[in-house]
Amino acid sequence: MVRISIPTLPKAPLVPPSGLSVLPIPQAAAHLASFLEKGKGKTVMLTGAGVSVDSGIRAYRGEKGTYSNPNYKPILFHELVEDSDRGDMFRRRYWARSFLGYPPVRDAQPNPTHIYIAALQHLGLAPKLITQNVDNLHRKAYSLLSPSYKESNILELHGTLAKVHCLKHRHEQKRDSYQEEIARMNPVWDEEAKEAERTGRRPRTNPDGDVELHGVDYRSFSVPPCRICEQEKVDPSMVKPNVVFFGETITPRVRDESLNLIAEASSLLILGTSLATYSAFRLVKSAIELNKPVLMITTGPTRADPFVEKGMEKMDRVAGDVLGKYLDEAVKTSTGQEVEDVKRYLHTGVVKRPPEVEGPRAEG
Template sequence: MVRISIPTLPKAPLIPPSGLSILPLPQAASYLAQFLENGKGNTVMLTGAGVSVDSGIRAYRGEKGTYSNPNYKPILYHELVEDSDRGDMFRRRYWARSFLGYPPVRDAEPNPTHIYIAALQHLGLAPKLITQNVDNLHRKAYSLLSPTYDKSSILELHGTLAKVHCLKHRHEQTRDIFQEDIARMNPIWDQEAKEAERKGRRPRTNPDGDVELHGVDYRSFNVPPCRICEKEKAKASMVKPNVVFFGETITPEVRDES
């Protein structure tokens, strides 16, 4: 058995606030501009869920670090990949909820914060970005400024929802293709999703693309196998989004790059 604890924040900061945080805003902005100019090319930025809130994707935590929804329980990695009837139900639950939760993430647009960060990269003031977000919005923002941008300038520490892969052969597909497979195998769910979208009743989406559904029987939901495995006549393999789940570790390559 694996026990996973999701930590909470301490009541008080571990370190006192920096001098920069207590300066009047114009002085703080001037200091930051000078810092970026003097260290041109040597500054790396790190972002989390908060930068995407204005794009309609809510964060896990509120202003003081408390959980916005303390009763929310994200699926854990070992649950998703468990090879058993219980694991099968976890996968049905995850993909049913993610099927409904992915379109708002896919359709979200970069907000001014994403654009400002992309501008700092484009100008070479802070060319490298590490993001904990899986919503693809930093890449969208940068492509607006520079369609031929260097994709290696953005490191998605926890992966991206825009792609999926099978666990056995690492066959990779776009998420849009997998969404089509889900819709084809679950016409009733697809019809309900389209009706909800038409009426403006899209469910609230978490940063990982998951939504909360209550009183739903997931046994009727069908999870598609890897279509590339099927095409190659290989044994069907579980499909997983290209994101790092709770209880999963980032790859050594991503760790070293960060």
């Protein structure tokens, strides 16, 4: 862990956990500095949709916990796997929309907040990260700063859109190769996708890479089966993205790993999330029960707000504003190779908001 000293930040005044939101950004950054210092490099971070909004990834839920797109109805897990004609139609509809919706997610770039979070990891201030996001952007950011970063330092609580697997045998493959297979089997749809790419008139994409299409006959769409099943001559199986769907629970392995990360952490830093999913909320609950210091930096109400009474600290702030101020000052006065790496990329994040989102930032 790099020695970080920040003489330029003002001293953080003593305020009750509920009063942190009124701190000006420099004092908020100073508070974060002292929180990280006390964590001694064993602080775990937990992130959600709020950190990806600036990369053009739409959040499911807006400020008040409502869906930011009120007409959006996510596909439910039981519908996707149903062994019936209806299930077959759901799968065609899902993969057709997802085929067109994935490229913008695939091409999305880390925004400043992803870079700041990767910087905390690379500097050894908070090496471990748990995210609810499936957009792969934390890995993109971390690999910029640290090309040989430890993959196990990022736990994707709800999986990733960058991979797919078959349901029966869990044969895993890269999403990109499955997209190519879909394109080969569905030339007409592929033409549609290329047209969207050419004109930039991409359909409205939801955070799970799904898009909305109207007046389309999905029966013309073929869903490729798992080719690894075919090669191994086992019972062919349907393919699904490596993401947890609505109505599906996370695997016991991921659940245990996430709870272990909390148990081994010195403290928990929560960034850009309303903790609407139980699998994430449970981690905060666990940290509070284990008497670990918890600092949450996010805008709007969250499911964990009652924990403020139990000592959880909450700043109603855009996480990137506080992280950015902290890191700007930290790299000015600290030295070492990691600090140089961070300096090189600190301001390379790309902001590309989803065009229809206006007003206050959405949080997931």
